[in-house]
Amino acid sequence: ASLYSVKSLKPVGLDLTQHKSKRLTQRKINSSFAIFCMTRVHRLLIESQFKKLPKHIYLMREFITKNSEDQEILDPYGLDVE
Secondary structure, three states: HHHHHHHHHHHHOOOOOOOOOOOOHHHHHHHOEEEEEEEHHHHHHHHHHHOOOOOOOEEEHHHHOOHHHHHOOOOOOOOOOO
């Protein structure tokens, strides 16, 4: 996890210090019931790079907002803490 992710989540009780990113593979996809993406681009990349996908592939916010403009969670990687 990025330094800012670790710092930002610590006050709410989440410890990401041991988190390690893992490459998405066809094997992981094959064993998944559902995939949750942060952005539409993330979903499109997964759909274009892998052959067999689970029936359920969603944006994370599809379940908490009806406003389609607010459904993406922008990828914070490389940005400042704000």
